[in-house]
Amino acid sequence: MNASFLLHPYSPILWRYWMAFNDFQHDQGGDPFVGAKLGNLLLAGGFRDVQTQIKTLHLDNREPGRRKTMIGFRDEVLLSAANQLLQAGAVDAATVDGMRRELAQVHSNPNAAVFYLFVQARATVY
Template sequence: MSDANYFPYLHGFSESEQQRLREQAFYEEHRIYQDIDFSRIKNLLEVGCGVGAQSEILLRRFSKLHLTGIDLNDRQLASAKEYLATLPYAKDRYEIKKMDAQNLEFESNSFEGAFLCWVLEHIPHPQKVLNEVRRVLRPGSKVFITEVLNSTFFLDPYSPNVWKYWMAFNDYQLDTHGDPFIGAKLGNLLQAGGFQDIKLSLKNLHFDNRFPDERKETIDFWTDLLMSAKEQLISEKVITQELADAAYQELKTIASDPNAVFYYTYVQAQATVI
């Protein structure tokens, strides 16, 4: 697949999805950036910048860096450009380019750091991407990669329709050459790509009666995430409208259940180019 405009991208490229990506970035900012320090980096590559949601955070948090964001989809690129142009602190500090992450059009040793978030899961050949990222990074550069591990999702009370929907969601991503379990494989991929000093950290979202507000917020956010794939899954005949409606109802009920449990873990890898 050479052009993400025709890529069977699970979440689609609608305006509401673009807004969801920005909200998702703010929502997870404190966990995703907990261990990331790009304050000494001048020249950062962001692979799969989407609508600029993480680009905004990177430019805000690290005032010295210049960011080059690449993505393959025209609508995401246009949205990222429009969004970043509204931010005074981003002025003259970024470039947004159309490019396939599997075939980067940069000279070797071009960047001092790289950032990838929720991208490899959508790409048919993630190893190619990491090989390319390594090629364009200078020795001493760090890469941070944040990825899903969808087998970790758990909800209580047990919700059979959410579960069926979730299985269909993951099966569809696998069938369309993505990988909803790629978080667990980041260590292998980075090692095979020749990266050194590889460290993995698990980001746990475990919300129960100890954290009722975060639990409700997370389940609402999760409902939007799951439903963002609904049209695509229905049009591909992977699920029915009835299943989507039933899963939605279960999620709404659980969001106000005083004893609900939400659990999900994702993975962040960091590694160095020697």
Template sequence: MRTDYVHGYTDTETRRLAEQAETLADLLHGDTQYEPGSRVLEAGCGVGAQTVQLVTRSPGIELVAADISEESLAQAKQRVAAEAPDARVEWHHGDLRDLPYADASFDHLFVCFVLEHLPEPVAALRTLRSLLRPGGTITVIEGDHGSALYHPQSPAAQAVIECLTVSQADSGGDALIGRRVQPLLAAAGFRNVATHPRTVYADETVPHLVDGFTRRTFIAMVGSVRERSIAAGLSTPAAWAQGIADLERTAEPGGTFHYTSFKVVGVR
């Protein structure tokens, strides 16, 4: 069972995911708490970077963490064992669109940075909805690369960002999905859907965000598609080097960077 994860299954990507989760922990998870004893499904847990946040912020939950990548799941197990050894987690290797659980098995669903990689997100959401008990909640978090605003502006920098957007589309995903999560959830049958934009703004006055988000999350994410972008003729080695150098300039004194993720909650 495989998936074309646009960023690749590399040690560099694992570090990027961990850095992203840690840097954005309060922003993304600060208002998410599940009651002890509730059964929660994390659909697409990846390497467990968000899993740790779930189990430490909602102690006592019964978490089922599922992912299509066996390698990522193994890393997630190791991460949770090291950082949250008392957590109760059931691990499942499989496609979130075909999970072996009965209807209404879960009190809550959590889906973070996953729909952007799926070719048919509404179909996936409808399948997940069937696993949720009536009155249960779904929380979806997705980014939107179109929200990347930065200074100094640069056509070369914008070109490498567009390479990421095109590469994700070529692999069946949507790098601009954040702006349409609300209508996706509504189309899948969820009700009381509420959207809560979560914006990161980084400049030299907040060096932890410059390093943790601008450099280690966003620029690293763009960098992950270098080889496929050049192979596909979307860029050249020289153009890519210039674009990344210009993006790095936004993380230097005098530079600024802005990005918005969308946290959306709905009810079955």
């Protein structure tokens, strides 16, 4: 559920980059929002006893080490596509630079927070 990824402090350039990232993935034939469809996909694939669960990741000052790790992981994910997004014209250099600045601000903010929902599925093969 890529649409649920939120950071505090608010990072509008990062948000624009993230939506461009998702749009690019979609345009290339991927599905950045596949989590919401997992139940249907598993049923259509012949699985039975399909179960889905929404998992919540909410990291703040209660777990600063885990929060730092997750922000670092998100940095890697976001930056992994920067060159492709630039080459495709999906973002410009100013957006990438702005996103990096905002990520640095999130890293250095003592009250940073990360919120993310994702779907986990389980099923049985017939």
